[in-house]
Structure formats: C-alpha cells, structure tokens
Amino acid sequence: MSAAVDLLSDPDGRDTKLHQAPSLLTWRDLGIPLLCTAVVVGELYYLSQVTLGASQANILEIDNLVLRTREHVVMTLTITVIVLALAVPFGVLITRPRFRWLASPVLALGNIGQAAPIVGLLAIIGSFVFGFWPVVGMIAAFSILPVLRNTIVGIEQVDVGVKDAARGMGMSPMGVLMRVELPLAIPIIAAGTRTALILAVAVIPLGTDMNAGALGELVFAGIKLNRAESLVCGALLIAVLALLVDWASGLAQRALTPRGIR
C-alpha cells in the first residue's frame, strides 16, 4: 500500500507552493492609490496657491469639493446596488430551464441598448425630469446590461460535467445554483460589474443638467464661466474617482473569486 501511494504521489511536486494562499494584496496594488493621492494633493496645493476670481472661489472651496465628491460616490454606490439587485437575479432567472429561451432575445436587446447613445437619452429625458433619482435610474438602467449579460454568460459557461455531478449527487436546483453555478460565475459577473461601475462614474457628470449634483458641477461651471481651473479640477477628480473605483472593484473581484479557480 505505501509503495503504491508513493508511486501515485505527484512526481513533479506540483504541490510545493500550494499550501500558502496567494496573498490578495501585493505592493503593485498600492500604485494606483498612491498616484491618486499625489494628484489630489497636487491639485489642492495648486488651488491654494492661485488666486481665483469671485465666481470660482465658491465652487472650488474645499467644502464644496468634498460635497460634490461625496455626491458622486453616493450616486455610484446607489447605481451599483440597484444594478446588482436587478441584473443578477434576472440573469439567474433567465438561465433557469423554464426561461432559457429568453436568453438570446435579452442578450440581443442588451446589445441594442448598449449602442443607444446615453448622452442623447440623458438630454431628452433631462428636459422633462430633474434630480437624483431620474439620473441614477437612467444610468442604472444603462449599466444593467453588462452585468446582466455577464451573469448569463458566467452561469452558462459553468462546465456541464460539473453541473451534472452536482445534480447527480442529489443537490436541489437551488443548491446547484448557490453552491456551484454562482460561485463559479463570480469572476465573470464581477468583471461585468466593474465595467458597469466605471461607466457609471464616467456618465454621472452628464446628468449635471438634471440637477443631480456631483462632480459634473465643477466641469460644467468651468465651461459656463469659461474658467480652466474649475473644469480641470472637476475632470481630475472624476478621473481619480474612476481609477479608484476600478482599483477597488478589481480587488473585490479577486477577493470574491473562489481560491480554486483564481
């Protein structure tokens, strides 16, 4: 028996680095936050040095910057929550046998939706409604598509043999979904969510005309006043936010992905 076991053990020592889990955070992951901090500090220092005209002074006051940034973050988070709460369950539903026939029409519709120019939509709808929720709602509706598509694709790509084994050993359909399909779809769903989030951060400023606030205020004020300081400051903060959101969602994606398929 022991000879046989020796014979069977891995000849090329594939297991040597197995038992220590790959660490989630490496030094390279600190690059983006450091860069972002540097940009923000630099910009704030610059603003403290230049003399701003009365029209811009209010806008570029630190309190206002914090407020607008917070509005932007809150909108982004709200959109994320709405998108995940709708797209994942709907995507799951579509992959169930009873609704599977819906998958291709929904994906096709999704692709059409993706192609519709969101700026135009915001402009049209923006002439009728104003405020936080219409903007959030519309961007969410738009961002749902990548998450929905990735949920469907993520679940459908799970190996048939694996699903079969799960069913064959006596997992209920719900058990197969929760223990097998969703865990294995997470990397792909997370990738879709990451795309949706960055899209949201970038599109939120376009809702400024609808009185939803956020960092777009700085940009559009800059355009209206024909002042570069405000425009550049807004643009920089939006870029920094987009980078940070991408960074954070990348980390989240890595952390949520089960170790066996990482």
Added chain:
Amino acid sequence: MSDPAPTSSTTTTGGSADNSGGSEAGGVPIILQGVTKKYPGTDAAAVDNIDLEIGAGEIVMLVGPSGCGKTTTMRMVNRLIEPTSGTISIDGEDVLSLNDVKLRRTIGYVIQQIGLFPHLTIEQNVAMVPKLLGWDKSRISTRVEEMLAVVGLDPHEFAHRFPRQLSGGQQQRVGVARALAADPPIMLMDEPFGAVDPITRTRLQDEFLNLQQKLRKTIVFVTHDFDEAVKMGDKIAVLDKGSRVAQFAAPEEILTSPADDFVAGFVGQGATLKRLQLERLDSLDLHQSSRSTHDGVTPLPVRSTLHDVLDAMIADGRDELPVEKDGQLIGTVTLEDLLDRVRALREEADGKLSRRGDETGGVA
C-alpha cells in the same frame, strides 16, 4: 481531522443501514422493464426497450460500442434523464414515484467527465453528499480521510488541494471517493478508472473488489475494457446500438459461449486465455511428486490463476510446475491438467447452451 477516534469504526460499516432492508447485501435490486429513451429531435431511440435485472449486491458491467446508450441507461436509474417509456424500480419502488433529489443522495454516481467542483478543495468535494445528508463535522472528516485512503490518495497531501492541482487520474479517483462517501447502497460508475495507468488501475480494481466484498452494494459499472468487465463483474451486459442487450450473463459464460458474433467480436481474441484468468489453481486436483525434481524452480502459489500457470510454463519451458500453499509444497500441476480443464469448461458450456436451446428454442 482532530480526534474522533471512538466513532470511526462505526462510520465505516453503518452508513447504509437505513437502506439495507435487512438483507445480507448492502445493496438493493434494480429492475429495468421495457425502458426506452428517445432524445427530442432524434429519429432512433438512444435506448430501445431494454430489460435488465440487477440483483442486490451485484456488480453488473455494461460494455458496448461508443454511443450505444450506456450512459443514457445509467442516468435513467438516478433520474438525471427521464425515460420516454418503461419502468425502473429500485428495491421494488418505481423511481418515478420517488423524490428525485432524495433518490440521488442514495445513489453514488461517478460521472464519465469526472466533474469535480473546481472551486472546492478535494476534502470539500468528497464531503459534499455527507454534508447534504446533514452528517456532523467530525464524522464527515473521518469519512473523507477514509475514502481518500481507499482510492490511494494520501489525505495529508491531497485533502487541501484544488482539483486543478491534480492529474486526470487522481481527479478520477477523487470522483470515486466522492461517490462512495455517503456509503450509498447503489453505485453508478461511468468508466471510473478510464484515466489511470494499468498498475494503478489494477490496484484500484482490487481495492474496490475488496471493499465490495464487505459492503455488497449494487453496482452498475460502465467500461470499455473487456478485461476489466471480466475481472470486476458478477455479470456482464454486452450492449449493442440502442442498448439492445446482446448477452447478459456471468463473465465465464460470455467467454465460453458468446451468444452471437457481435458478442464474440466484443470479447475479442484470446477468449480462452481470458477464461483461464477466472480459474484458480485450487480448482484442480494436484499431482503428488518428490521434491527433488523441482529444485531451482519457483513454486506457484495455489491462488494463482490458470492464466498465470500457463504463462509460467511457457516462460520456464516446462510442462510441470510445483505448487505451494503458505510456503509448503503441496503438489504439482501439468500442462495436460490445463488442457483437460479447458476441455471440461468447453463441454460444460456446450451442455448449457444446448439445454438452453431445448428450453427456449435459441439464444435471445
């Protein structure tokens, strides 16, 4: 992993108690009657009106060409596929009347594609069915270690690995351990040893037969390797296209009297030699002779198969070899004895065949 020592012996044997129904065999009978499966959009039925009776505690081997419906037949037993018509009963109960999810927890299934959960460790993979059945933690971890050892994987080395860190053959063995874990009375095994090397395969077969001697499960086992079928099977079902049962009989009978050309083709060359693998030296009357004539010749153990005996005779260039039991010489065996035995087997088979011919007017 810790120290649930006192309970370990009971977990080994007690698992199938709730399904054993008091018989000696741990397994239960499976009966297929007129079972047909037609996949939607196909003309020919994948499984066409099959009848098969699998006794409690039996290993039935399904062999047949690729695409003949072995997997389909098997998957109808645990209702992964619903038959188009016909009935399947397990222990007298129509499977269609049972809750499918609960039914599957009492049937170990080794799928052809292995299908380990890539996101779970080997330990978690093997523990899955016991977990679904609500076993407590210490019982599960004892059981997992035990099962990994049965399939020849060192628990300390493999328990915490992920499937992708195992070779194909190792994964396949985990698949077998996983199916055995909850000690189900029935096992469906779809080419479970297809990806392992011949040495490991032989060891796994022996290990499995040993285990089966204790557990007496009812096992349906698909293989493409006829020698494996001969070695493992209490009975072999040779299937043709559409799962037509060409012959369903004990290995000895299939080897000595194949029902038709199709079966003969499947048995392949050397049926007589394969037949000798099923006979052991202790079935022969040995000759007594003086020791001195056999100096320098390694005696054969009395548990050797006649196939091994013949092999040794050819290798040594002798027509008589000594036989030992527990280190004591107990006699000799001659080439003439082997030929006599083959002749007797042939006559026995012919007798059976003509008797059956008298009764039923031909082989079905």
